Amino acid sequence: MAIKIVIADDHALLRQGIINVLKLEDDFQVIGEACDGAEAVDKAIALTPDVLLLDINMPRMNGLEVIKKINEQEKAVKVIVLTMHDDESYVMEVIKAGAVGYLLKDIDPGMLVTAIRTVYAGESYIYPTLAKRIFNEFSRTNQNKEKAKVCEVVRTINRREEGLTYREYEVLQGVCRGLSNQELAKSLFLSEKTVKNHLTNIFRKISVNDRTQAVLYAIKHKLVILE
Numbered sequence: 001m002a003i004k005i006v007i008a009d010d011h012a013l014l015r016q017g018i019i020n021v022l023k024l025e026d027d028f029q030v031i032g033e034a035c036d037g038a039e040a041v042d043k044a045i046a047l048t049p050d051v052l053l054l055d056i057n058m059p060r061m062n063g064l065e066v067i068k069k070i071n072e073q074e075k076a077v078k079v080i081v082l083t084m085h086d087d088e089s090y091v092m093e094v095i096k097a098g099a100v101g102y103l104l105k106d107i108d109p110g111m112l113v114t115a116i117r118t119v120y121a122g123e124s125y126i127y128p129t130l131a132k133r134i135f136n137e138f139s140r141t142n143q144n145k146e147k148a149k150v151c152e153v154v155r156t157i158n159r160r161e162e163g164l165t166y167r168e169y170e171v172l173q174g175v176c177r178g179l180s181n182q183e184l185a186k187s188l189f190l191s192e193k194t195v196k197n198h199l200t201n202i203f204r205k206i207s208v209n210d211r212t213q214a215v216l217y218a219i220k221h222k223l224v225i226l227e
Contacts, residue, residue, distance in 0.1 A: 001027075004031045004047070005049055006034065006043050006044060006047060008039070008053065008066070009082070010059055031049055037063065037065060041070060044073075045070070051116050052070070052079045052080070053116075054067070054099075056090065057083070063094065079101070080100065081094050086104055091126065092219050096219060101119045123209060124208075168201060
């Protein structure tokens with residue numbers, strides 16, 4: 001079965017270039033194009049693609065608003081943001097809004113193809129250097145302020161279907177700050193084996209496969225504290 005794709009960008013030349021790349025893949029089918037945000041919402045609702053490639057800065061409605069509008073309609077469209085913005089704050093905003101991928105427009109065709117297949121399979125994909133910077137951003141978070149709010153946040157978490165324990169939440173917070181297993185073990189007075197066990201449980205409960213996906217999930221579902 002082909003992966004159905006809609007491309008939303010206000011530059012016709014860029015849209016055509018993407019189409020030319022995707023045509024080379026037998027399992028891809030471009031079913032629509034949009035030249036502004038409002039049209040992107042209309043096409044996503046009417047055509048229900050598997051994947052929407054979406055620019056952030058577009059006429060009539062920006063990409064962030066597009067993502068929110070699509071989510072309001074409860075359409076099972078996986079949104080990959082394709083943009084020139086390499087600021088990690090943009091990444092966190094669109095992930096919170098519901099996007100599952102974030103790419104820069106200077107990527108090579110192979111990365112675009114990989115990202116589409118990855119999100120179609122139910123995983124997240126973020127431009128590698130930006131993923132590293134997100135980890136660094138969390139490492140700068142004031143830990144004392146986190147501790148002051150942790151109980152309130154944990155109560156919210158425990159009401160969620162994930163059902164993370166307090167200790168699992170602490171481990172997830174550490175992952176979001178970019179701590180290694182060894183660093184987590186030292187800071188939480190645990191063995192590395194116990195940390196690995198907690199990570200396995202966390203990944204299972206929130207249905208992710210690795211640390212990057214866990215961070216993106218935590219951002220999207222507001223399970224971490226950003227200052």
